[in-house]
Amino acid sequence: MSTTAQRLLHGTLISDGARVDDGLVVLDGERISYAGPASDFSPAPDAERLPLPEQAKIIPGLVDVHNHGAAGADFPAAEEANARDAIAFLHRHGTTTLLASLVTASEAALLRGLELYADLSAEGLLAGIHLEGPFLSAARCGAQDPAFLQAPDLALAQRLIGAGQGQLTSMTYAPELPGAADLVELLTEHGVIPSLGHTDADDATAGASLMQAFDGLAGSGFDGHSARPTVTHLFNGMPPLHHRSPGPVTACLRAARSGRACVELIADGTHLDPHTVLTVFELVGAANILLVTDAMAATGLADGEYRLGPAEVTVREGMATLKSNGSIAGGMATLLQVVLRTVAAGVPWEAAVLSATAVPARMLGLSDELGSLRRGLRADVLVLSEAGRLVQTFRCGQLLESPAL
Numbered sequence: 001m002s003t004t005a006q007r008l009l010h011g012t013l014i015s016d017g018a019r020v021d022d023g024l025v026v027l028d029g030e031r032i033s034y035a036g037p038a039s040d041f042s043p044a045p046d047a048e049r050l051p052l053p054e055q056a057k058i059i060p061g062l063v064d065v066h067n068h069g070a071a072g073a074d075f076p077a078a079e080e081a082n083a084r085d086a087i088a089f090l091h092r093h094g095t096t097t098l099l100a101s102l103v104t105a106s107e108a109a110l111l112r113g114l115e116l117y118a119d120l121s122a123e124g125l126l127a128g129i130h131l132e133g134p135f136l137s138a139a140r141c142g143a144q145d146p147a148f149l150q151a152p153d154l155a156l157a158q159r160l161i162g163a164g165q166g167q168l169t170s171m172t173y174a175p176e177l178p179g180a181a182d183l184v185e186l187l188t189e190h191g192v193i194p195s196l197g198h199t200d201a202d203d204a205t206a207g208a209s210l211m212q213a214f215d216g217l218a219g220s221g222f223d224g225h226s227a228r229p230t231v232t233h234l235f236n237g238m239p240p241l242h243h244r245s246p247g248p249v250t251a252c253l254r255a256a257r258s259g260r261a262c263v264e265l266i267a268d269g270t271h272l273d274p275h276t277v278l279t280v281f282e283l284v285g286a287a288n289i290l291l292v293t294d295a296m297a298a299t300g301l302a303d304g305e306y307r308l309g310p311a312e313v314t315v316r317e318g319m320a321t322l323k324s325n326g327s328i329a330g331g332m333a334t335l336l337q338v339v340l341r342t343v344a345a346g347v348p349w350e351a352a353v354l355s356a357t358a359v360p361a362r363m364l365g366l367s368d369e370l371g372s373l374r375r376g377l378r379a380d381v382l383v384l385s386e387a388g389r390l391v392q393t394f395r396c397g398q399l400l401e402s403p404a405l
Contacts, residue, residue, distance in 0.1 A: 006047040011056035015373035017354045027379045030397040035373035053385050061096030061380030062335040063360035066292035068101045070299035075100045076309035078113040094336040096380040096395045103309035104133030104144040114163035121167040128169030136198035137174040142237045143329040152179035172232040174199040175209030188216030197232025206248035210255045234263040256288040264292045267342045268333040274345035286351035296330030340388045
């Protein structure tokens with residue numbers, strides 16, 4: 001039994017695709033002990049009602065499965081002190097759960113990064129690691145360094161998986177490369193989620209690979225309704241959809257619509273037009289979408305010069321681009337900002353929050369721990385103003401220092 005007083009949060013609850021207008025969330029230590037209509041709960045005599053803004057929105061802590069850093073720290077650079085600062089920044093700004101994403105680099109750099117973030121994941125600061133490469137298409141490399149791109153090498157993949165110490169969650173790969181099918185088999189055997197991306201594949205190749213990944217995860221003992229392949233930042237890092245040559249986009253949309261994949265959307269207003277975001281939500285449904293940031297070191301900072309792994313990046317007017325060729329080099333928004341821009345695009349709050357909380361939590365196999373406002377789950381809770389400004393962040397029941405927004 002908890003020795004701390006219950007803390008009561010009263011407002012509009014938005015969780016699991018639903019809304020409770022006169023709602024209440026009760027924090028009891030590190031857990032949620034109640035979430036639902038305020039009229040259905042009788043608080044303890046010593047319960048503390050926390051002061052919140054009028055018309056406050058209360059949502060689960062956000063979950064970002066594609067993030068390369070923030071606050072000046074570049075996750076691929078594998079500097080522990082800076083990485084801890086970035087993680088703390090992201091937690092304070094509402095992303096209470098995240099993967100550390102590493103871009104394509106030398107094997108030595110990838111192994112160093114995997115070792116560091118495996119330790120931070122075991123410590124509970126991260127939910128795991130995402131490798132964006134190195135088995136990607138040179139034709140669609142984006143901000144990836146082409147010098148380190150290669151066809152799938154199973155021996156290297158085995159070493160990367162081993163270095164992750166069970167914390168390697170997902171790997172982006174191009175399905176048209178020689179050996180991609182063997183790579184997908186290896187990944188699914190080890191419980192690593194294949195994420196199709198940075199690809200120049202046609203529709204048939206992409207569709208067949210997603211089906212192989214879906215079947216492989218299910219056949220390896222994973223629940224096919226929760227462990228699904230993903231698509232790394234749909235539309236970005238792949239050929240544009242053309243009516244006579246649709247490329248991978250159509251296959252990804254069909255797989256998502258049928259529940260056989262989840263597609264990432266960087267809905268930050270830079271990577272995708274708002275109408276594209278709205279269209280995908282209406283086509284495939286929020287339950288098949290992962291809102292992500294693809295954030296990099298400059299997130300939260302001013303314009304200037306930064307790095308994304310081995311690449312030099314320039315940030316001007318809030319857009320990060322490679323100095324070498326002008327390609328977009330990651331995102332600058334927090335996940336809460338992505339949610340707000342998704343809502344501004346016309347997506348209902350309930351759908352946008354679902355795609356940034358319960359859906360990624362399900363992908364990570366953490367639905368019984370976080371991603372929703374439910375009794376027994378970890379007390380990861382955000383309090384927002386009526387307009388969506390972040391007011392309070394709770395992680396594991398601890399109130400974090402509020403950001404200056």
